Amino acid sequence: MSEQNIPYKIYLHEHEMPKQWYNMRADMKHKPAPLLNPGTLKPMTEEELSGVFCTELAKQELDDSTPYIDIPEEILKFYKMYRPSPLVRAYCLEEKLQTPAKIYYKFEGNNTSGSHKLNSAIAQAYYAKQQGLKGVTTETGAGQWGTALSMACSYFDLDCRVYMVKVSYEQKPFRREVMRTYGASVTPSPSETTEVGRRILAEHPGTTGSLGCAISEAVEAAVGTEGYRYVLGSVLNQVLLHQSVIGLETKAAMDKYEITPDIIIGCAGGGSNLGGLISPFMGEKLRGERDYRFIAVEPASCPSFTRGKFAYDFCDTGKVCPLAKMYTLGSGFIPSANHAGGLRYHGMSSVLSQLYADGMMEARAVEQTAVFDAAEQFARVEGILPAPESSHAIRAAIDEALKCRETGEEKTILFGLTGTGYFDMVAYEKYHNGEMADYIPTDEELKPGFASLPGIE
Amino acid sequence: MSEQNIPYKIYLHEHEMPKQWYNMRADMKHKPAPLLNPGTLKPMTEEELSGVFCTELAKQELDDSTPYIDIPEEILKFYKMYRPSPLVRAYCLEEKLQTPAKIYYKFEGNNTSGSHKLNSAIAQAYYAKQQGLKGVTTETGAGQWGTALSMACSYFDLDCRVYMVKVSYEQKPFRREVMRTYGASVTPSPSETTEVGRRILAEHPGTTGSLGCAISEAVEAAVGTEGYRYVLGSVLNQVLLHQSVIGLETKAAMDKYEITPDIIIGCAGGGSNLGGLISPFMGEKLRGERDYRFIAVEPASCPSFTRGKFAYDFCDTGKVCPLAKMYTLGSGFIPSANHAGGLRYHGMSSVLSQLYADGMMEARAVEQTAVFDAAEQFARVEGILPAPESSHAIRAAIDEALKCRETGEEKTILFGLTGTGYFDMVAYEKYHNGEMADYIPTDEELKPGFASLPGIE
Numbered sequence: 001m002s003e004q005n006i007p008y009k010i011y012l013h014e015h016e017m018p019k020q021w022y023n024m025r026a027d028m029k030h031k032p033a034p035l036l037n038p039g040t041l042k043p044m045t046e047e048e049l050s051g052v053f054c055t056e057l058a059k060q061e062l063d064d065s066t067p068y069i070d071i072p073e074e075i076l077k078f079y080k081m082y083r084p085s086p087l088v089r090a091y092c093l094e095e096k097l098q099t100p101a102k103i104y105y106k107f108e109g110n111n112t113s114g115s116h117k118l119n120s121a122i123a124q125a126y127y128a129k130q131q132g133l134k135g136v137t138t139e140t141g142a143g144q145w146g147t148a149l150s151m152a153c154s155y156f157d158l159d160c161r162v163y164m165v166k167v168s169y170e171q172k173p174f175r176r177e178v179m180r181t182y183g184a185s186v187t188p189s190p191s192e193t194t195e196v197g198r199r200i201l202a203e204h205p206g207t208t209g210s211l212g213c214a215i216s217e218a219v220e221a222a223v224g225t226e227g228y229r230y231v232l233g234s235v236l237n238q239v240l241l242h243q244s245v246i247g248l249e250t251k252a253a254m255d256k257y258e259i260t261p262d263i264i265i266g267c268a269g270g271g272s273n274l275g276g277l278i279s280p281f282m283g284e285k286l287r288g289e290r291d292y293r294f295i296a297v298e299p300a301s302c303p304s305f306t307r308g309k310f311a312y313d314f315c316d317t318g319k320v321c322p323l324a325k326m327y328t329l330g331s332g333f334i335p336s337a338n339h340a341g342g343l344r345y346h347g348m349s350s351v352l353s354q355l356y357a358d359g360m361m362e363a364r365a366v367e368q369t370a371v372f373d374a375a376e377q378f379a380r381v382e383g384i385l386p387a388p389e390s391s392h393a394i395r396a397a398i399d400e401a402l403k404c405r406e407t408g409e410e411k412t413i414l415f416g417l418t419g420t421g422y423f424d425m426v427a428y429e430k431y432h433n434g435e436m437a438d439y440i441p442t443d444e445e446l447k448p449g450f451a452s453l454p455g456i457e
Numbered sequence: 458m459s460e461q462n463i464p465y466k467i468y469l470h471e472h473e474m475p476k477q478w479y480n481m482r483a484d485m486k487h488k489p490a491p492l493l494n495p496g497t498l499k500p501m502t503e504e505e506l507s508g509v510f511c512t513e514l515a516k517q518e519l520d521d522s523t524p525y526i527d528i529p530e531e532i533l534k535f536y537k538m539y540r541p542s543p544l545v546r547a548y549c550l551e552e553k554l555q556t557p558a559k560i561y562y563k564f565e566g567n568n569t570s571g572s573h574k575l576n577s578a579i580a581q582a583y584y585a586k587q588q589g590l591k592g593v594t595t596e597t598g599a600g601q602w603g604t605a606l607s608m609a610c611s612y613f614d615l616d617c618r619v620y621m622v623k624v625s626y627e628q629k630p631f632r633r634e635v636m637r638t639y640g641a642s643v644t645p646s647p648s649e650t651t652e653v654g655r656r657i658l659a660e661h662p663g664t665t666g667s668l669g670c671a672i673s674e675a676v677e678a679a680v681g682t683e684g685y686r687y688v689l690g691s692v693l694n695q696v697l698l699h700q701s702v703i704g705l706e707t708k709a710a711m712d713k714y715e716i717t718p719d720i721i722i723g724c725a726g727g728g729s730n731l732g733g734l735i736s737p738f739m740g741e742k743l744r745g746e747r748d749y750r751f752i753a754v755e756p757a758s759c760p761s762f763t764r765g766k767f768a769y770d771f772c773d774t775g776k777v778c779p780l781a782k783m784y785t786l787g788s789g790f791i792p793s794a795n796h797a798g799g800l801r802y803h804g805m806s807s808v809l810s811q812l813y814a815d816g817m818m819e820a821r822a823v824e825q826t827a828v829f830d831a832a833e834q835f836a837r838v839e840g841i842l843p844a845p846e847s848s849h850a851i852r853a854a855i856d857e858a859l860k861c862r863e864t865g866e867e868k869t870i871l872f873g874l875t876g877t878g879y880f881d882m883v884a885y886e887k888y889h890n891g892e893m894a895d896y897i898p899t900d901e902e903l904k905p906g907f908a909s910l911p912g913i914e
Contacts, residue, residue, distance in 0.1 A: 081549070178842060
């Protein structure tokens with residue numbers, strides 16, 4: 001298609017929007033390793049998983065053979081409230097960089113949760129409601145997931161209990177108020193409300209909490225309360241399944257205008273956005289239909305892919321959750337307090353870990369001042385104030401575009417702009433004031449984390 | 458058109474977007490009264506205005522006869538970065554209210570400034586750049602306008618100096634950091650950097666500032682600096698002209714799907730959003746082609762339309778600006794500290810004031826807890842966290858929809874959702890904690906404001 005006919009921002013029509021999620025696992029030759037029961041070390045059964053997750057979600061977690069799964073009508077209806085998200089050609093950024101590369105981004109920040117997290121939150125709330133549950137529990141770090149879940153629960157009139165990492169609870173009171181606006185209860189973690197919280201507080205009295213610790217509390221609260229289940233915003237197979245809507249929309253829009261990306265870039269914490277964005281493209285690669293370069297971008301201060309081990313590990317600090325085989329820094333790993341954004345999880349999606357181990361995708365770690373440089377550069381020309389997490393992908397996209405300037409190649413670069421940074425202005429302020437520093441852990445500093453690995457292959 | 462074929466969210470195609478602004482004044486039989494020179498009390502000439510404003514903007518300010526004005530190509534290009542904004546059918550709100558009314562809203566919050574203010578900011582920055590200026594000065598209260606202007610100036614590489622009402626500067630540090638991200642300098646007002654600021658500080662040492670005072674400082678800073686002009690985000694005729702893009706897009710989308718609104722509702726502070734939204738509809742009413750009900754909604758604590766006087770008044774506290782004939786509470790009016798959101802300006806657009814005086818539109822005042830009730834109700838079902846200002850319009854739209862429930866009328870209600878409330882969570886927190894109170898000034902309390910009127914008819 002002639003370039004003049006391609007809109008600046010591509011919005012799919014309602015009838016062009018995906019009606020099914022795509023399950024990447026169905027096309028993987030090497031399936032991701034199963035979750036293990038932490039007691040027996042045997043693969044978790046659907047029945048066991050159903051004690052923690054909603055039954056339908058437990059099924060989705062285990063299903064590695066069905067390629068397409070219908071999106072229920074009520075979820076499609078909710079998606080229409082904020083989807084399709086726009087696929088945008090970054091003309092102004094290209095001009096600023098003087099690059100022959102074509103840069104596109106899929107922007108998932110145009111909803112009140114401020115990120116892509118809502119795509120899975122609404123699905124998980126829906127299945128909880130279907131099952132007749134009273135409510136759900138979860139953890140949140142930076143707060144996007146908690147906000148998304150509170151919005152979804154409010155829509156289905158479900159109770160929502162959020163354990164928020166204490167340092168975020170204190171530093172991001174506005175996120176907490178957004179969750180309260182949607183009727184959620186928010187507890188700083190670790191707390192006295194759970195056994196595991198009390199234990200962690202006794203062992204580390206001054207602790208400001210971690211995501212792994214908040215997960216332990218949320219799981220305990222769900223398992224111990226009648227009519228409640230636990231939900232999680234990343235890492236899990238079911239989450240990548242729901243997030244495939246990002247990639248499916250992107251691919252439909254690109255196919256419509258005959259655009260083919262050469263490089264697809266996403267930031268990676270637990271993998272929900274990256275896994276969702278790449279899904280249908282990776283499907284083509286897995287089936288041998290077409291090749292793409294995929295790049296996962298992670299913080300140098302929390303480098304699961306680039307410096308982690310591919311091994312079974314606990315998903316949480318309290319070791320109450322199943323074990324997952326993944327690239328991990330060890331469940332005992334604690335990211336530096338210096339690190340400003342999200343992407344702090346010690347592990348990584350099992351699906352993405354397997355794909356990385358199989359050489360299907362690349363990964364790179366970037367430092368945070370370079371990330372904020374990219375964020376500010378992007379904001380000034382493209383008008384959107386990006387979240388620090390999303391800015392990892394911007395950094396890599398700019399770097400690839402600059403390489404094209406050197407080589408003269410007209411590559412098409414696609415990246416995921418997962419969200420907005422309105423609640424991250426404290427980090428931006430540090431950056432503006434020159435108070436932001438980089439931190440790359442030494443091998444020595446990574447050792448305690450690895451020591452917490454259970455040693456199961 | 459059959460209702461099934463109307464999308465849930467209507468996005469115009471690029472080729473359907475307005476290429477011209479609409480100048481409502483051209484169709485008004487009673488033109489708005491001219492600005493007066495505060496020294497001579499004679500109408501401001503283009504030459505006089507050009508000392509304060511960019512020359513092209515001074516022309517637009519005075520032009521009350523050209524109905525359509527071409528939007529320059531570069532502004533159209535910038536508009537494409539965040540426009541068209543969606544026109545959304547509030548199905549979920551209708552269902553919640555059990556109303557036969559059809560509710561639509563035009564959502565202007567999907568850009569980093571978080572509001573409609575960007576529509577005029579980019580136009581004003583463009584004309585400043587065209588004129589070869591170095592930079593512009595302005596004031597900001599809640600911060601939307603300052604953010605919008607800093608984004609626009611960053612795009613055109615203009616210096617941007619913002620005087621921010623001191624209380625907002627202190628309570629909204631995040632807004633300040635967003636402006637800094639876009640390279641603006643932000644000074645709390647009143648400040649020691651201007652003569653008028655020093656005078657006000659000497660007279661009222663503990664003052665937390667006001668919009669009228671920040672305007673005085675910004676004007677002085679512009680007039681006293683080579684290569685600078687002053688720009689304003691509301692009230693002025695030129696601003697309503699630029700904001701007509703909101704109404705033109707809305708009308709194009711409604712016409713495309715054969716939807717006709719019966720009632721059109723907007724919040725009113727200085728009138729920029731309301732004036733922009735109603736423009737093409739009011740044009741039809743002025744030309745006798747079609748009738749609509751228009752409702753301006755203002756805070757009960759700052760009731761310019763409903764309790765103000767229609768008279769000439771100063772636009773600023775320092776009395777350095779021209780006089781405008783408008784509904785006003787007097788330039789000495791200071792809104793209660795209790796009042797949480799924006800919409801704090803003592804006056805009102807001259808265009809809207811004339812239309813109101815001529816009986817072409819209605820106005821009503823609402824109390825703030827009722828406004829936050831509406832905001833939370835809307836957020837929970839429609840997914841968007843609205844700004845307190847925008848929520849005034851939501852309140853009135855809900856009230857009109859509830860009347861339809863009583864009467865059974867299937868009216869079509871359109872309202873302007875001007876922006877998001879991410880930077881207003883302190884106010885939401887007060888509301889959640891039951892610490893928010895209502896305040897309606899007594900007639901006695903309004904007296905000192907009226908006493909500051911210059912007494913010119």
